[in-house]
Amino acid sequence: MAQLSLFGPSGEELNPKPASxxxxRLRVLITVKAAPNPSEKYGETVCVAGVRAELEHPGWVRLYPINFRYLDSTEKFDKYDVVSVDAIPARGGDQRRESWRPLMGTLVRERRLPPWRQRRAWLDSYIQPSMCQLNQGARNTADSQSLALVQPSEVGDLKIRLHEGWTKEEQRKIDAYVNQLDLLDDQDRTPLEAPRFRGAYRYRCWDRRCRGHEQGLLDWEFVALQRRLRHCSDEEARGELKKKFLDMMCAPKRDVAFYVGNQAKRRHVFSVLGVYYPER
Structure with a gap:
């Protein structure tokens, strides 16, 4: 891939979270919107990630929690929008150095980056070749990198299987939220529906020792497309999902890379949060 970036880090000198x-005030190019998860307090929450837009502070940023369903129209944003927002470093159960807690009332959507030249200028220098190295870092270091853009050497498959439904704990959170009674609350408490399918990419990175990776796909767009395919049979829906997320996004003519991130409680578990797929 061409290294066009004016914004990305030149190496591993990523900024740690402030001690205070x-x-x-963060300026962030949004690159990831993960699928919503059940929340007892908000009904559903979304994890959003991106890269810092300030030249003097390159690095990854994770913004959580965000309740997209109830954002005002002026607060809504999409992937590859540049936003600014006040935030405080995440503490407690999330010690990952990229994690921040946004103050959503302060969010401003500044502009959108069109595909793909301007996006490449921001992102290409963030691309790294080894998922194996990220996994090793997560196992060895508590403060290891938890977000990355990884270029596969080959993408083998996108496995799609039926979703088994929410776990008991997830369903408990949904029920608790829906059953809350507040006469002053006019929010829609429709329960979050489990997606129809789970997806997982199989691929190899460029590490010479790589035996292959299989990582769940948690992209918002993957779930949104499933909802648009409600009228299709399982077989037809699987075909349409593969057509977009494997045949199109991972086509040989594209410089494919995966946005990956790990879990706060299971640092060694990385998932694919989205796909970066400019044409070569």
Whole structure:
């Protein structure tokens, strides 16, 4: 891939979270919107990630929690929008150095980057070749990198299987939220529906020792497309999902890379949060 970036880090000198809990104004190019998860407090929450837009502070940013269903129209944003927002470093159960807690009332959508030249100028230098190295770092270091853009050497398959439904704990959170009674609350408490399918990419990275990776696909777009395919049979829907997320996004004519991120409680478990797929 061409290294066009004016914004990305030149190496591993990514900024750690500040030691204090002072509010910081962040400017972020949004690259990831993960599928919503059940939340007892909000009904559903979304994890959003991207890269810092300030030249003097390159690095990855994770913004959580965000309740997209209830954002005002002025607060809604999409992938590859540049936004600014006040945030404080995440603490407690999320010590990952990229994690911040956004103050959503302060969010401003600044502009959108069109595909793909301008996006490449921001992102290509973030691409790294080894998922194996990320896994090793997560096993060895508590403060290891938890977000990355990884270029596969080959993409073998996108496995798609039926979703088994929410776990008991996830369903408990949904039920608790829906059953809350508040006469002053006019929010829609429709329960979050489990997606129809789960997806997982199989691929190899460029590490010479790589035996292959299989990582779940948690992209918002993967779930949104399933909802648009409600009228299709399982076989037809699987075909349409593969057509977009494997045949189109991972086509040989594209410089494919995967946005990956790990879990706060299971740092060694990385998932694919989205696909970066500019044409060569």
């Amino acid at each position: 809990d002072e509010v910081v």
